[in-house]
Amino acid sequence: MLRPLVVRGHEVTVWLSRYGKARDPYSIDGIGVVPLASRLDFGAAIRHADVVISQYENVPAAAALARGYGIPFVGVAHNPAPIIFKNLAAASCALVVYNSLHLQAEADAQFAEHPQWVRPAASIVVRPPVFTEDYATVPGDRITLVNCNPAKGARVFWELARRLPGHHFLAVEGAYGQQIKGDLPNVEWISQVPGGRMRDEVYARTRVLLMPSAVESWGRVAVEALASGIPVIANPTPGLAEALADGGIFCEASDVDAWEATIRTLDNPAEWQAASGRARQRSKELDPTEDLARWVEAIEAL
Template identity: 65%
Template sequence: MTGPDSAAQPSPRKTPQRKTRPRTAKKTATAVRDQESTPAVSVFEGLGRAPVPLRVVARLGYYPPRHNAGSEWMAHNLLRALVARGHTVEVWLSRYSADREPYEVDGVRIVPYAARLDYGAAAWRADVMVSHHENVPSAGALARGMGRPFVVICHNTAPVIFRNIGRGSTALAVYNSLHMQAEAEAFFCEYTTALRPAASIVVRPPVVAADYATAPGDRVTLVNLNADKGGEVFWQLAERMPHVKFLGVRGAYGQQIERRGGLPNVEVIDQVPGDRMRDEVYARTRVLLTPSAHESWGRVAAEAMASGIPVVAAPTPGLSECLAEAGIFADRADLDAWQSTVERLLDPAVWAEASERALARSKGLDPAADLAAWCEAVEALHRRG
């Protein structure tokens, strides 16, 4: 396990060291305010305008604000960037939701499945088609049959995704991390290099810091209480640490783990749309827990770091890449390690040092370059097609 324990407790005789503590905390708060003052839209405005506007049609299962998961918010921000470039973007959903009529989010038009409109006709009019998750096989077959460039956003290592990206100059794989790209290459090398798409790019899930930056609160928080995300770890820690306030946020998917009667130091709230996470989750959070069994990136970790919130994480390849030197890692099965790490982070000096590392990492994850590369890759794909 690695973590903030490397920050030794100051000697009682060294009073100058004690005086540095409030200055460190003040610097962290100032850095958060600096990030808050940056207009969220500036990242998208800075992308400029495309010389040729395209009609982009995406086939996805779910979409915000009904479904708030990391892969859906990544897809939305990528599509939002294309809108900012002057392209027309439509998302056609393949699963039912409560919506019956098309609606818009940040200029992206979403067509619910229950609207019963003609996805095939929309695909026929598309210049570029996009998909992810379970829709890749069918959307890919349709794109190839119609001769349309096809873009696949790869959030996980499911072989069915890699097999159906497509070949040739009009197929583009978008990997959400370097380790995802490496997993795909290993698949293509092991099975058949003939399946490898001609074009690929790594785009880290875009998190605009100004959308999430706030003054941290006092809770130890887990977002999504299902088993794979660490729901059991959350409740066991809360039981062990009755003097600490915990916040559990129900997730968009998976069976949520809850205790009958709860615990007096635990508050559980319903899933929160992305545009309300700052005020309803991160403004209440002191430490974020991500004891995930699997994580290809870990978007909530990047969101929390925008506020300088330290993240205690299981060392999955995705979380390790996302958090880098800001991460505080503990084996998922070592509950003692999780407890001792959270206890250390209750020390203001230890927390402040971990918070500064989180803010520095957040700045390093600025999405501007990735979004520009994404737009150029999609536009180049169309030119080749």
């Protein structure tokens, strides 16, 4: 979402709020990044900003600093937890950006339920942008799960691998959550893959993507897979149902028999091709150009 702001000529800097490996400031896609370990003074730097954007647990502190300097504050919401909306209500947001229509509707319901909360001055929906050229590849032969923690459906994944010993599975370690690592000969486990290498190391090896997630406010991995025409089998959370629409195949996460039957159906080349075609069509429908133009226009209006 920040890349098109750079293209428009704006100076964009991201200040990290958690410790990582980096200590010195660096640049990616024209965006300056300041690690927490650099010990640079965010409070002093923010006074020179024209707009402050933040999300998650950083909203209260960032919004307070922005408010103190009279700078417009923008909150980004991509999580349905009530605390997200409560923090945004207290932040005096000039703009809130939701990652889906269903999350915007959930926010409306939360604000209606808590009339003491201050509604944001304005809001827009910007679906997590996936540029087809960054992810499109020739699908492989694996049945893949990205992030093997319980909330992402790891137990469903391992049960399917056990039931389908003749199929090749790929388990991609996630960046967060307890990872469930089994020991089956038809499952290959790989370490966490940076976003810039997902196309070549994950999607180029994937024939079917599994998303038995308990909660997804959108489902970016699913949309990335669509770019290559990879059929996605998903639990119909509000986010995944909105993101995939007719381009996905839906099974309740609790119904492992349905997941197994669907995978066996996709073993038929004609069925796989039909599902792949629907995935590609949905990928085209999710072109981020209009969303990002609306986002840039909203930021520049502040």
